[in-house]
Amino acid sequence: MTAMTRADCVERDAADPLAHFRDEFVLPEGVVYLDGNSLGALPKATPGRVAEMVEREWGQNLIASWNDAGWWDKPRVLGAKLAPLIGAAPHEVVVGDGTSVNLFKAVIAALRLNPGRSVVLGESGNFPTDLYITQGAAELMGAVERRVDPDSPELGEALATGGVAAVLLSHVDYRTGALRDMAGITRLAHDHGALVVWDLCHSVGAVPIGLDACAVDFAVGCTYKYLNAGPGAPAFSYVAERHHGTARQPLSGWHGHARPFDFTGDYVPAEGASRFLSGSQPLIADAALEASLDMWGRVDMELVREKSLALTDLFIELTAPAGLDLVTPRQAERRGSQVSLSHPGGYPMVRALIERGVIGDFRAPDVLRFGFTPLYLRYVDVFDAAAALVEVVCSGQWRNPRFAEREQVT
Amino acid sequence: MTAMTRADCVERDAADPLAHFRDEFVLPEGVVYLDGNSLGALPKATPGRVAEMVEREWGQNLIASWNDAGWWDKPRVLGAKLAPLIGAAPHEVVVGDGTSVNLFKAVIAALRLNPGRSVVLGESGNFPTDLYITQGAAELMGAVERRVDPDSPELGEALATGGVAAVLLSHVDYRTGALRDMAGITRLAHDHGALVVWDLCHSVGAVPIGLDACAVDFAVGCTYKYLNAGPGAPAFSYVAERHHGTARQPLSGWHGHARPFDFTGDYVPAEGASRFLSGSQPLIADAALEASLDMWGRVDMELVREKSLALTDLFIELTAPAGLDLVTPRQAERRGSQVSLSHPGGYPMVRALIERGVIGDFRAPDVLRFGFTPLYLRYVDVFDAAAALVEVVCSGQWRNPRFAEREQVT
Numbered sequence: 001m002t003a004m005t006r007a008d009c010v011e012r013d014a015a016d017p018l019a020h021f022r023d024e025f026v027l028p029e030g031v032v033y034l035d036g037n038s039l040g041a042l043p044k045a046t047p048g049r050v051a052e053m054v055e056r057e058w059g060q061n062l063i064a065s066w067n068d069a070g071w072w073d074k075p076r077v078l079g080a081k082l083a084p085l086i087g088a089a090p091h092e093v094v095v096g097d098g099t100s101v102n103l104f105k106a107v108i109a110a111l112r113l114n115p116g117r118s119v120v121l122g123e124s125g126n127f128p129t130d131l132y133i134t135q136g137a138a139e140l141m142g143a144v145e146r147r148v149d150p151d152s153p154e155l156g157e158a159l160a161t162g163g164v165a166a167v168l169l170s171h172v173d174y175r176t177g178a179l180r181d182m183a184g185i186t187r188l189a190h191d192h193g194a195l196v197v198w199d200l201c202h203s204v205g206a207v208p209i210g211l212d213a214c215a216v217d218f219a220v221g222c223t224y225k226y227l228n229a230g231p232g233a234p235a236f237s238y239v240a241e242r243h244h245g246t247a248r249q250p251l252s253g254w255h256g257h258a259r260p261f262d263f264t265g266d267y268v269p270a271e272g273a274s275r276f277l278s279g280s281q282p283l284i285a286d287a288a289l290e291a292s293l294d295m296w297g298r299v300d301m302e303l304v305r306e307k308s309l310a311l312t313d314l315f316i317e318l319t320a321p322a323g324l325d326l327v328t329p330r331q332a333e334r335r336g337s338q339v340s341l342s343h344p345g346g347y348p349m350v351r352a353l354i355e356r357g358v359i360g361d362f363r364a365p366d367v368l369r370f371g372f373t374p375l376y377l378r379y380v381d382v383f384d385a386a387a388a389l390v391e392v393v394c395s396g397q398w399r400n401p402r403f404a405e406r407e408q409v410t
Numbered sequence: 411m412t413a414m415t416r417a418d419c420v421e422r423d424a425a426d427p428l429a430h431f432r433d434e435f436v437l438p439e440g441v442v443y444l445d446g447n448s449l450g451a452l453p454k455a456t457p458g459r460v461a462e463m464v465e466r467e468w469g470q471n472l473i474a475s476w477n478d479a480g481w482w483d484k485p486r487v488l489g490a491k492l493a494p495l496i497g498a499a500p501h502e503v504v505v506g507d508g509t510s511v512n513l514f515k516a517v518i519a520a521l522r523l524n525p526g527r528s529v530v531l532g533e534s535g536n537f538p539t540d541l542y543i544t545q546g547a548a549e550l551m552g553a554v555e556r557r558v559d560p561d562s563p564e565l566g567e568a569l570a571t572g573g574v575a576a577v578l579l580s581h582v583d584y585r586t587g588a589l590r591d592m593a594g595i596t597r598l599a600h601d602h603g604a605l606v607v608w609d610l611c612h613s614v615g616a617v618p619i620g621l622d623a624c625a626v627d628f629a630v631g632c633t634y635k636y637l638n639a640g641p642g643a644p645a646f647s648y649v650a651e652r653h654h655g656t657a658r659q660p661l662s663g664w665h666g667h668a669r670p671f672d673f674t675g676d677y678v679p680a681e682g683a684s685r686f687l688s689g690s691q692p693l694i695a696d697a698a699l700e701a702s703l704d705m706w707g708r709v710d711m712e713l714v715r716e717k718s719l720a721l722t723d724l725f726i727e728l729t730a731p732a733g734l735d736l737v738t739p740r741q742a743e744r745r746g747s748q749v750s751l752s753h754p755g756g757y758p759m760v761r762a763l764i765e766r767g768v769i770g771d772f773r774a775p776d777v778l779r780f781g782f783t784p785l786y787l788r789y790v791d792v793f794d795a796a797a798a799l800v801e802v803v804c805s806g807q808w809r810n811p812r813f814a815e816r817e818q819v820t
Contacts, residue, residue, distance in 0.1 A: 026469040035473045042469035050464055050694065051457060058640055059436040059452035063445045063769065071641055100663030100689030101511055108550075124675070129664040129689055132677035136662035140518075140550050147675075224690070230468055231481055232690040252546035253510030254539040263774055265534070265557075267542035279510030279539055280634070280642040282695035284460065359473065364673055 003317055009379035012310075018303055021375040024295060025228075032381045032388075034360045037174075037202060037338050037371025040228030046291040053287035074286050075255070075277055079236060081293040085227075085301065086200060086219065087210035088238050094273045095289065096255070096281045099201060099222045099235040100129045103168070105249035105276055106218040106237065107137040110166035110195040112248050113217075117165035118143045121158055121194070123150045127174045130199055134168055140250075150185065151178055159192040166195045171209070172202035172336030175363050177328040179207060179336045183214045190215065201225060206308060206337035206373075208301040211238055218243075226337070226373060227296065229289035237276040244272045253278035299375065307374035308337040311382050315339050315370065318386030322393040327367060338371045343393075348403035352392045355403075358385045413727055419789035422720075428713055431785040434705060435638075442791045442798075444770045447584075447612060447748050447781025450638030456701040463697035484696050485665070485687055489646060491703040495637075495711065496610060496629065497620035498648050504683045505699065506665075506691045509611060509632045509645040510539045513578070515659035515686055516628040516647065517547040520576035520605040522658050523627075527575035528553045531568055531604070533560045537584045540609055544578055550660075560595065561588055569602040576605045581619070582612035582746030585773050587738040589617060589746045593624040600625065611635060616718060616747035616783075618711040621648055628653075636747070636783060637706065639699035647686040654682045663688035709785065717784035718747040721792050725749050725780065728796030732803040737777060748781045753803075758813035762802045765813075768795045 004012075013019055026042040027033060033041060057069040066072050080090035096102075107120060122134050124147040131147070138145045143165065148154035150169050158164065167189045172179050182198060189196045195217040203209060205226030211219055219238035223229040239247055248269060254260045255277040258268040269275035309332045316326060316339055327340035343349060343366060350362040360370040372382070392398050414422075423429055436452040437443060443451060467479040476482050490500035506512075517530060532544050534557040541557070548555045553575065558564035560579050568574065577599045582589050592608060599606045605627040613619060615636025621629055629648035633639040649657055658679060664670045665687040668678040679685035719742045726736060726749055737750035753759060753776060760772040770780040782792070802808050 026465075028470050028472070031472075033472060039468075039473045039476075041472065042464065047461060047464050047469075050460060054452065054457050054460055054640065054698070055436070058449075059457075060438050062438070062441075062443060062451065063449045063771065065641070066449075097507070097511065098663075098689035098691070100665075101507065101661060104661050104688075127664075128667070128670070128673050128675075131675055132662045132664055132667065133688075135677050136660045140660050222690075230464065231475070231693040232696075233692060233694075235689075250546045250550050251511060251514055252542045253508075254537075254542055255510075257538070257542065260538070261774070263538050265538070265541055267545050278543075279508035279645075280632075281508070282643060282692045283641040284643075284698055285692035285695045286642075288464070288694055361473065364671075 004314060004383070006380060006383050009383045012379040016307065016379070018307055018374055019378070021299070022378065025376040027376060031357045031359060032385045034358065034370040034372065034385055036373035036376070037206070037225050037369070038361055039231055040225055040373065041376055043228055043292055043295055045295065046230070046288050049291035050284060050287050053284060071283050074283060075281055076274060078286060078289055078293060079273065081290070081297060082236055085204060085209065085296060086221070086238060087212050089212065089241060091272050092241055093236055093238050094276055095234050095236045095286070096277050097235060098232070099220055100133050101251065102220040102235050102237045103130060103133045103197070103199065104137050105251055106197045106220055107134055107166060107168060108141060109247045109249045110197055110218060111137070111141045111143055113243065113246060114165035114193070114195055117163050117193070119164045120145050121164045121167045122147045123169055124148065125173065125175060126170055127199070127201070130168060130170065150180060155185070156188060159189060159194060162192070164192060164194040166197060168197045168199065170199040170202060172206065174202050175327070175340060175367055175369070177336045177338040177340050179203070179334055182209070182216065186214045186216055202336055202338070205296065208305055212240070216240060223289050223292070227292050229292045230285065233285055233289050234281060237273065239273040239276055247275065249276055251278040255279055304374045308372055309335070311372040311374065311377060311379065312337065312339050314379065314382050315372065315386050318383065319389050322390045324368065324393065337373070338369060341368045342366045343368065345398055349392055349398040351403040352398045352400070353388055356388050356392070358388045414724060414793070416790060416793050419793045422789040426717065426789070428717055428784055429788070431709070432788065435786040437786060441767045441769060442795045444768065444780040444782065444795060446783035446786070447616070447635050447779070448771055449641055450635055450783065451786055453638055453702055453705055455705065456640070456698050459701040460694060460697050463694060481693050484693060485691055486684060488696060488699055488703060489683065491700070491707065492646055495619065495706060496614060496631070496648060497622050499622065499651060501682045502651055503646055503648050504686055505644050505646045505696070506687050507645060508642070509630055510543050511661070512630040512645050512647045513540060513543045513607070513609065514547050515661055516607045516630055517544055517576060517578060518551060519657045519659045520607055520628060521547070521551045521553055523653065523656060524575035524603070524605055527573050527603070529574045530555050531574050531577045532557045533579055534558065535583065535585060536580055537609070537611070540578060540580065560590060565595070566598060569599060569604060574602060574604040576607060578607045578609065580609040580612060582616065584612050585737070585750060585777055585779070587746045587748035587750050589613070589744055592619070592626065596624045596626055612746055612748070615706065617715055622650070626650060633699050633702070637702050639702045640695065643695055643699050644691060647683065649683040649686055657685065659686055661688040665689055714784045718782055719745070721782040721784065721787060721789065722747065722749050724789065724792050725782065725796050728793065729799050732800045734778065734803065747783070748779060751778045752776045753778065755808055759802055759808040761813040762808045762810070763798055766798050766802070768798045
């Protein structure tokens with residue numbers, strides 16, 4: 001196969017059915033932004049929506065907006081808007097709190113639904129907060145935390161050993177970009193009597209997800225990466241309908257109460273996914289999320305997946321001359337929407353690229369991580385970014401000592 | 411004592427050292443807003459600050475803002491700005507998550523610091539989320555929840571019975587507006603070997619608070635009432651310095667880790683109040699909070715308290731002819747910054763007042779609740795509001811059936 005030229009890329013962009021979405025984003029001049037898997041770009045609709053919320057809903061209508069502007073129901077309304085992106089029914093999703101807090105709720109709810117068992121099975125290489133939160137939840141529940149590599153036979157072996165109450169896995173690995181077989185792993189876990197919690201942080205808005213079709217039990221995800229809802233935007237919880245009457249999470253605040261305005265003395269969980277809510281949510285942040293979700297309502301996830309794989313394939317091919325190790329699976333169907341490469345000089349390489357306007361990030365100890373967001377990235381952007389990487393590496397430019405100075409990189 | 415006339419009020423306003431703060435708020439035309447104890451008014455500086463955060467920090471600088479705009483340290487920076495308002499040292503306060511989540515952290519941390527004891531003592535009439543969260547935390551910890559009336563000898567009796575690990579009380583009662591003796595109750599609890607968690611939702615920004623001076627252990631509060639940070643704005647946690655090395659909260663996410671960027675496999679709590687953090691926070695909401703706190707940095711809380719008591723005294727006196735029962739303590743030093751009145755017709759009375767532009771709220775079963783925010787309320791506003799209430803009640807206008815129709819009131 002002959003590698004694509006820049007002219008080929010221009011042609012692909014002209015024919016791209018998603019190309020028009022790029023106009024809906026603010027993208028700084030001279031930048032190729034390959035970090036949308038960490039923080040998505042700003043949709044042009046967002047500042048206006050936020051200003052409207054702040055100046056009219058809050059500033060002019062004040063407390064009346066809890067009813068009139070639908071503030072009270074926002075966690076459910078946003079959940080329903082998000083649901084199609086993850087293959088869920090509208091009433092199975094609520095928006096609120098952060099990923100860490102929601103993981104805690106889901107892990108404890110899963111343990112409680114499986115009272116005869118005490119093992120929470122996690123993955124050794126998961127994002128730290130998943131590991132730490134599981135430790136915190138397990139300690140409270142008198143449960144045992146075990147970790148395996150879910151891309152190896154260890155997972156099946158650990159399940160077969162018995163006693164596993166819940167499995168918590170990331171759908172897409174934040175470091176490697178590996179996409180897990182949600183249907184197969186969920187089935188395997190269920191066959192062994194375990195419930196499954198999926199962390200969708202690196203897959204929502206990046207790959208089509210079918211939570212209901214895969215019979216998933218619980219899922220949690222953030223909205224500030226591929227969904228472009230802004231830094232630290234509220235996270236979401238998915239609770240499968242079959243658990244709506246029985247799942248019990250411990251952060252039993254008044255927003256999760258069956259009749260919150262009765263102000264009664266005892267907690268009675270609400271019907272449905274609402275029982276996963278706790279307290280009031282930052283409605284200014286919710287306004288930004290709503291602007292994003294309204295755009296996502298017009299997006300065809302199959303087209304996103306198709307373009308995502310084309311972009312990542314292209315980047316993998318074009319960066320081959322740099323000679324870095326490919327960490328991300330080469331096989332398209334096993335990949336999320338990112339490409340990770342490794343090299344002992346990964347850190348200065350990322351810094352040198354940033355200086356040239358190509359924004360990726362670095363994950364210790366040696367991973368260069370590049371996220372591909374089909375809504376605002378063009379094929380030419382990928383071409384230019386790959387060319388920059390090859391040049392930075394092959395010219396030895398990355399060895400300039402100033403790139404080795406450490407900054408905190410998130 | 412002769413009641414003040416409207417002319418007297420105009421004079422008081424002219425001499426009010428806090429009067430100029432009113433110009434720093436957006437206040438809708440024709441409204442007297444007496445619900446700042448539920449949702450504070452919008453500071454004029456906020457929309458610009460939020461827009462700057464969204465359009466420049468996020469839109470233009472993207473991921474680099476985690477370092478360059480100080481996003482990573484925002485929970486600590488905002489905590490330090492808030493600290494003087496609650497009599498805390500800067501490193502004892504962090505901002506993040508919501509009140510319910512933070513109450514959960516504090517109650518469990520207190521139980522863990524007192525391992526030989528198993529009772530969490532709450533108050534029968536506390537805001538429901540305090541009650542529900544305590545139930546959820548106690549269940550996980552195998553603890554027992556007990557409730558007393560903290561304004562009665564029950565509190566001392568329950569403490570004397572023994573076994574109380576932690577006491578969770580509201581500094582100001584959300585319904586009655588009663589202000590508790592923080593120093594005395596904290597001392598009493600300590601004398602009986604219990605730790606104390608104070609909920610400051612209805613006192614922060616309303617009364618001077620001395621957490622360090624009172625030797626409080628933990629405190630939690632919201633920022634969307636008297637602090638005017640916007641609907642559902644992030645809450646805060648106070649952790650007394652003497653507990654910084656030992657307090658352990660269960661939502662052990664990566665933002666509370668000692669070395670979050672090492673991405674190690676095991677949770678190690680950070681030094682100081684940072685260990686009460688969990689995950690990423692909604693930074694758009696944080697921007698609104700920062701705008702508010704920067705204003706509060708110029709406020710003298712003693713002047714706020716003085717005016718607050720003058721306003722509430724005035725309202726109590728001027729509404730006396732309406733003949734409603736006063737729920738709030740008549741004695742100024744036992745009062746927060748609200749006045750609650752009760753009447754079986756409380757709901758339609760509140761609706762009738764709202765129609766006249768006087769915004770208070772209703773709390774079941776029969777409480778009319780009015781909050782007084784010295785930064786943006788004038789004496790004439792209080793005069794006019796009181797006159798409206800007297801007229802609505804004495805004219806029988808509140809009996810109009812249209813005021814009885816129920817809306818959800820928050």
